[in-house]
Amino acid sequence: MDPSEVEFLAEKEVVKIIPNFSLDKIYLIGGDLGPFNPGMPVEVPVWLALNLKQRQKCRIVQPEWMDVDKLEEIRDLERKEETFTPVPSPYYMELTKLLLNHASDNIPKADEIRTLVKDIWDTRIAKLRLSADSFISQQEAHAKLDNLTLMEINTTRSFLLNSLNCMYKLRSNLQPGSSRGKSQDY
Amino acid sequence: MLDALSDDGSNISEADDGQEDVMTPAELIGKLEEAWLNEKFSPELLENKSEMVECVMEQLTHMEANLQRVRKGDVKASVHRMEIDRIRFVLSSYLRSRLQKIEKYFPHVLEKEKSRADGDPSFLSPEEFAFTKEYLTNTETYLKSVALKHMPPNLQTVDMLKAEPCLDSFVFLRVRERQENILVEPETDEQREYVVDLEEGSQHLMRYRTIAPLVSTGAVQLI
Incomplete structure (x- = not known):
């Protein structure tokens, strides 16, 4: 999966905006939005929030978890624990990137948030590499991956799955008479 | 309008x-x-x-x-x-x-x-x-x-x-409906097979063959 497709899914998350225009309710196929009144907070999907922001029609309210104190706590916990800790949003990385790139003027301490989220991400990816390594070296057949986000899975997906498939082919070719090991490609 | x-x-x-x-x-x-x-x-x-x-x-x-x-x-x-x-x-x-x-x-x-x-x-x-x-x-x-x-x-x-298609490929999945006693086949001859329970909302990495029927019923979602 392309990272941009994961970002596409993240854009469905809901974020609060403060519009500076007024508009009746919009009846979208995926649900109703609005009504929009100047100064009144309203919840919209991120894709719409970013579009309105680019047209200077709204101010984006940062999600509750996008806060220096809360993120520091999460970072410290993530460093302390050996397993993956719960993340504040299933799309924390994508949302941070999207919102900070397009609406950093609406988000106080944007730079600190960026660094903190990057720290959390780096810690988690390091853990992910370690566990992928032990998964392969112990030849496991099942792994539980709670608290991993789609973006994190996606960074390791093609490499990990391809390696596992290659190892499977090599191993089944070792057993003589086994037809299961035939190459799947032509 | x-x-x-x-x-x-x-x-x-x-x-x-x-x-x-x-x-x-x-x-x-x-x-x-x-x-x-x-x-x-x-x-x-x-x-x-x-x-x-x-x-x-x-x-x-x-x-x-x-x-x-x-x-x-x-x-x-x-x-x-x-x-x-x-x-x-x-x-x-x-x-x-x-x-x-x-x-x-x-x-x-x-x-x-x-x-x-x-x-x-x-x-x-x-x-x-x-x-x-x-x-x-x-x-x-x-x-x-x-x-x-x-x-x-x-x-x-x-x-x-x-x-x-190679049904033995590994896939990532998220569980939508709790499943009990899913058999996990061993990777090598020295290992023994064992069963796992898939809790609702949990995420797993395992072979597609094991859970293929659950994908079509919608009990698990591939991710």
């Missing part, structure tokens, strides 16, 4: 195994996204969902027809257009990933289609079936005209290489 856009989209009824499933358009889009991810990540071609695809197409055409009546530069219309583009992207990506699998495994796909019992639902939509057959004929004609007819007579037949 605004009336054209204030269309809530009435509920869609879908006849499925004789029973009526009533879905809201929002649920329909949710289903499309699930099917998209499942199709993207499963090694084999999944059941066709032509009914769902038709419903989505209907919604899109309906909305586009409404938008035709709106003057240019309307704010609401631009929001609707953006949504339509997003849905269309998912829909095309879904259909494209099916076509990619068909092109890769066409002899296998056709064989499976032939050996299917009369009552069973087809894996291919009528359009996909026509495409697969045409793809097979075209490949055969191409091989003949480029190489086979220049071969000695006894070598002029070709058995299409049967590429099969």
Whole structure:
């Protein structure tokens, strides 16, 4: 999966905006939005929030978890624990990137948030590499991956799955008479 | 003018195994996204969902027809257009990933289609079936005209290489309905098989073969 497709899914998350225009309710196929009144907070999907922001029609309210104190706590916990800790949003990385790139003027301490989220991400990816390594070296057949986000899975997906498939082919070719090991490609 | 856009989209009824499933358009889009991810990540071609695809197409055409009546530069219309583009992207990506699998495994796909019992639902939509057959004929004609007819007579037949999807590939999945006692086969001869319970909401990495039936029932979602 392309990272941009994961970002596409993240854009469905809901974020609060403060519009500076007024508009009746919009009846979208995926649900109703609005009504929009100047100064009144309203919840919209991120894709719409970013579009309105680019047209200077709204101010984006940062999600509750996008806060220096809360993120520091999460970072410290993530460093302390050996397993993956719960993340504040299933799309924390994508949302941070999207919102900070397009609406950093609406988000106080944007730079600190960026660094903190990057720290959390780096810690988690390091853990992910370690566990992928032990998964392969112990030849496991099942792994539980709670608290991993789609973006994190996606960074390791093609490499990990391809390696596992290659190892499977090599191993089944070792057993003589086994037809299961035939190459799947032509 | 605004009336054209204030269309809530009435509920869609879908006849499925004789029973009526009533879905809201929002649920329909949710289903499309699930099917998209499942199709993207499963090694084999999944059941066709032509009914769902038709419903989505209907919604899109309906909305586009409404938008035709709106003057240019309307704010609401631009929001609707953006949504339509997003849905269309998912829909095309879904259909494209099916076509990619068909092109890769066409002899296998056709064989499976032939050996299917009369009552069973087809894996291919009528359009996909026509495409697969045409793809097979075209490949055969191409091989003949480029190489086979220049071969000695006894070598002029070709058995299409049967590429099969590798069901033993690993997949990532999220559990939607709790499952008990899923058998995990060992990787090596020294290991023993064991069972796991899949808790609702948990995520796993395991072989596709083990959980393939759960994907089609919707109990697990590939991610």
